[in-house]
Amino acid sequence: WDPVENASLMPWLAATALLHSASVLAARDALRTWTVMLGVVAFSMSMVGTFLVRSGILTSVHAFAVDPERGSFILALLAIYIGGALTLFAIRASTIAEGERFSVLSREGALVVNNVALSATLGIVLLGTLYPLLTEAFDVRVSVGPPYFNPVGAVFFLPMLVVLVIGPLLRWRKDSLARVRLPVLLVALAGLATLVGVWIVADIAILPLLGLALAVAVGLASFLPLKGRALRRVPLAIWGMCIAHFGVAVALFGMAADSAFQQERLVAVNVGDTVEVGPWEARLASISPVAGPNWTAMQGDMFFSYKGGSPTEALPQARSFWAPPQETSEVALVTRWNGQLYAALGNMSEDGRWQLRLWWKPFVTFIWYGGLLIALGGVLALLGRVVGDLRRRAAIARGEADPQAEAEEAEATA
Incomplete structure (x- = not known):
């Protein structure tokens, strides 16, 4: 929980929330205002991270090219960009009409929970990073580390992982738990078996134990959206989602195993x-x-x-x-x-x-493997959308519909 590492984590959290919110906007034309706000926050966090790293305001072994004058310049840009964006948002937010309504028990609802958890985690990291600076202004020096970040962050991060298991299985707009009850039950049993098995053979803390169980559950659930599909016809966007979610499980396994068995x-x-x-x-x-x-x-x-x-x-x-x-x-x-x-x-x-x-x-390298899988999933999802868009444009230019593109689009939003 180095402050400079936090400075790079915060825009990643905001951008991940933005990516999932944008998928709801693209598929169901919902969460318009929230998506715009996340765009502002994601860029703002990247500017805040640049200021924290380059200004010398934080003490860290990872700080580089410290220059107070440059920090003042970045702070001025920060005020202009963030202040201007938030002002425009406050003025124009009321003119943005919201899209379709949806049930809480739907894929949109799961993505909203995902967004809330990521945003709350972002707020926790931001507070923990800036709090020592605020107290230092009053001549009080404090240090914020794992005793704050780990338990407080887990309050939101662990429920998000539970939603990560269920969310991709739900339909858009409205669904019922009865339809996905069996696969969710099987995944839950696998996670519970992992929890009990590790608890019997190893004496580890509760958070790493939960992390290992959830890593197994999320890893198994990652590929459940492929069940019943013809794999050759599965759109790249779906493959990208499955691989990226599996990457989250692999990274979580690395974090939990390192914490438990080092x-x-x-x-x-x-x-x-x-x-x-x-x-x-x-x-x-x-x-x-x-x-x-x-x-x-x-x-x-x-x-x-x-x-x-x-x-x-x-x-x-x-x-x-x-x-x-x-x-x-x-x-x-x-x-x-x-x-x-x-x-x-x-x-x-x-x-x-x-x-x-x-x-x-042990297994700390799996954090890197998970990151690579997440990046690969993002690339596949992007390629899938680009290829589908090019195929549709070519079909329109020929004056005909592309049944494969239409089928892939319908399957991607199913």
């Missing part, structure tokens, strides 16, 4: 010693001094072996900078498909041993 060790070792952490063996082969343009460091030559396999070399460093004076650790990172191992070298103690901190984060 292992950490802090040890003092001599050169030649071997340390075990999880399935890894780490050996400190040697220590040597190295230097850079404005720093000196003690570098450890380490070899890491996974379950007795061939060793991998990595070089953690304990650096000392002199302009300005500070000490940092350059972490060694070993990545496998199923996780990452981190090693940080500390200082030498009085007895000649070196401080070494090791972290094994």
Whole structure:
């Protein structure tokens, strides 16, 4: 929950809400005012993120190119863009006629819940990021971290995942739970079985446990919209939705598994010693001094072996900078498909041993796999709409209807 990382998360949350709201607008001509508002918020959050990163107003290891004058310029642009957009919205919002009405129990209703949850999460992240700045103005320094973000965010994020299971199965405008009861029940049983099974074999906190159960449920539910369809005729937009939702499940699994099963060790070792952490063996082969343009460091030559396999070399460093004076650790990172191992070298103690901190984060790589799947789903959905639009235009130019395009459009909005 680094503040600069939050600055990039906030526009993503707003843009994701906008994407789902726009799908309701395109398919059912509803949520017009809300979609316009989300467009303003999404762009505003990108401007806020730029200001937070480049102005130096926040303290973060990820802040770069800090320039107070540039920050003032961005703040002025922020006031003009956001102030102007909100003013226009306030003036013209009453002139925007709302589209068709829909039942709460419908795909539109599920997407509204999705939007509310994403917007609430955005507000939570924004408050947690800016609150230290507000208190600092009154000479009160506070730090906001996981004890705030994790439980408060889960209040809205977990229900959103439940809706993610049911929403794609619902019809537009109006539906009944009886029609989707069986697939939802099967998914719920799979999630419950995962929850009970993990609870029996592992002693983990409640949030990671719920995360693992929901990851399984969402992953299974992601492809339920394909049930009963001829797969070759399924529009790319539907494939994109299924793959993107499956990517959410994969990323959630990575987050929950990392939180539940990560292992950490802090040890003092001599050169030649071997340390075990999880399935890894780490050996400190040697220590040597190295230097850079404005720093000196003690570098450890380490070899890491996974379950007795061939060793991998990595070089953690304990650096000392002199302009300005500070000490940092350059972490060694070993990545496998199923996780990452981190090693940080500390200082030498009085007895000649070196401080070494090791972290094994299983399945943290699945967060990246999930992100790639979400991006792939977005690309497929975009290509599907572009191809369908080009096909319809070509058919109109020939003065005839394109039955395949019409069938795909009907299936995509079914």
